[in-house]
Amino acid sequence: MKQVRFGIVGIGQMGGSHSEWLAGGKVENAVLTAVCDVNPQKKEWAAEKLPQDVKFYDNYIDMLDSGEIDAVLIATPHYDHPVIAIEALNRDLHTLVEKPAGVYTKKVREMNELAESKPHLVFGMMFNQRTNPLYQRIKEIVANGEIGEIRRTNWIITTWWRPQAYYDMSSWRATWNGEGGGVLANQAPHQIDLWQWICGMPTKVRANLQYGSHRNIVVEDDVTAFVEYENGATGTFITCTHDIMGTDRFEIHGDKGKILVEGSKKVTVSRLKESETELNEKMTFADVANLFRGQGMSDLMDVEEFEIPDQWGTQHINVMINFTKAILEGTPLLAPGTDGIKGVTIANAMHLSSWLGQDVEIPFDEDLFLEELEKRKAEELEAKKEAELETV
């Protein structure tokens, strides 16, 4: 294969951009040959925006069976991600899935197991923020042990402001039946993936979610989650969609140093010359007093500051370039598809903790999660029916 022929399922907001980037030649050795959408109006959009030879399908099975594509990019609503990926993998197509990998881990696991049985296929996740050199550098610093064993992680990421008008744009938005959640399903998966990619998976989750906080929606739009890691380290993850002055502050505290990322742009890395464990063993309380009132910390640590500007506009294209190279040249994937289950696991654990009002250990009972989710889907449908009857 010299060129990868792409088909895209779902040409809404993200899928539309992906198709224009591919059609515009932004990805070397990749060509857009087909797009698919269940919305017939999208056919007109495709005719207007995409080259004439890009074929439009209104049924993704037909596109997968067409023989016209080598790879599929799935950019549909979340529930369908693993469903369509399974169909694509079963047809031996390389598969790239928009985040999140799915709504619930049970289905994502099924997708992953199939993908693992097809090692000749490239299976990737559109975790575009993994292409950000800033987070790549942070991951490297942590993985190198430069800040020692992690003790605490804190991410406050409330820059996902969305007004009511956003939620009112489509009836599936911010619903249990349409998205399977709110900020945890739609906006925060980016940071949840980076958080676990850099700091590892937690083993216990306790989350406090607020549903429809300052917005007329039924799903969560305000999250405060506490996690524990296997080594006893702790973490918090805070996100919401109602803070127009949003904060983005990620701090990782280790035995040998600390990393602070502000605004996904400015990085401060403090590296202790001796680990806290060693300092704790030898320092007296008089040393502490000197430290905080007098001499300061400069003798004990070095501080490095740097900025890496935001690359948002090219992140998605870079994932597609990486995915295409993986197919053509065997380049390792930045975001293997099977990684997608990690963020879904964390988000599911947060939902489950909130629903049950208790700590949730990872791995959790996937059937229980699904049962609780189905309850909320059914309640939502019931409420919708009642509302429709009232307006009759």
Place this chain on the structure above:
Amino acid sequence: MKQVRFGIVGIGQMGGSHSEWLAGGKVENAVLTAVCDVNPQKKEWAAEKLPQDVKFYDNYIDMLDSGEIDAVLIATPHYDHPVIAIEALNRDLHTLVEKPAGVYTKKVREMNELAESKPHLVFGMMFNQRTNPLYQRIKEIVANGEIGEIRRTNWIITTWWRPQAYYDMSSWRATWNGEGGGVLANQAPHQIDLWQWICGMPTKVRANLQYGSHRNIVVEDDVTAFVEYENGATGTFITCTHDIMGTDRFEIHGDKGKILVEGSKKVTVSRLKESETELNEKMTFADVANLFRGQGMSDLMDVEEFEIPDQWGTQHINVMINFTKAILEGTPLLAPGTDGIKGVTIANAMHLSSWLGQDVEIPFDEDLFLEELEKRKAEELEAKKEAELETV
């Protein structure tokens, strides 16, 4: 009365400083006439460091009964704070109590009720950080409604680094029987008071405490707490004593603005021209895109930055000046004694939440708290006995 004659109970680390400040004339119209300590070695210290006419007592009841003092400053271990305050108030002495007000709310409530029945007495708490003009200014901004109704509060205050040597200095430190807790009883009460002073009392608490994290102690030295307020706002409070590169970051997010305090020194106040509630009603998703990719937030808000340097050295003296003026001139107290119960309530709720592994509503069952505390005190004594037997 033209001058207030002070007696100090407990001349350890803090009480020793207080007695030197008073004896040194730092507080106008206040004079130190007596000190008291159960440790006989402190008599030598007093003879050496304090003026000859300052009388030394080894029994605080004798000092309270002496007729030589008008006011008492209590700087003993925490459990004794309300016990001694009750004796002092019963003898119609003005009473100033070191923080925390006590170890458990039940006893603090008894002290408060007595104080309320004696309105002719001045009853104050040594919340020295309330004298910091920075926090006075923040309180004013919030109370004025300049940032609107509060939606979220976050305080990460991990600058309380203490090495093992600190804990090993005295056998009562960081024990259930000696202090009734760890960082929540000793270090963090300062910020817990400021937090509730500025943002109000929470109505629900969920805390994850780690006991003896990276230190050989039995009490908590690592706290991650989640709270909810009556209006649905949320908050987190994070503290620990094992972070030598400690963070001090306090953020208050309101409907009309945001306050960020970094290092108890640098303040950034963002004020929205229209409230988020109003912006939410009128902005479209296209506006959001413009906001975050193009024009930025400058049209929507004003940002004020200022720094107020640390006043630590004079904070305690300022509390004593305020307390003395309250006695002589009726000046309002910055920190009324009855306010002390608020921080103890929050700290107790955090302990109880951790012990029970569940959410704790405020007000909580004070008897249950005491029962759980007594369990830990008994276990600690048992373990101590066993350790002593082993070394015989």
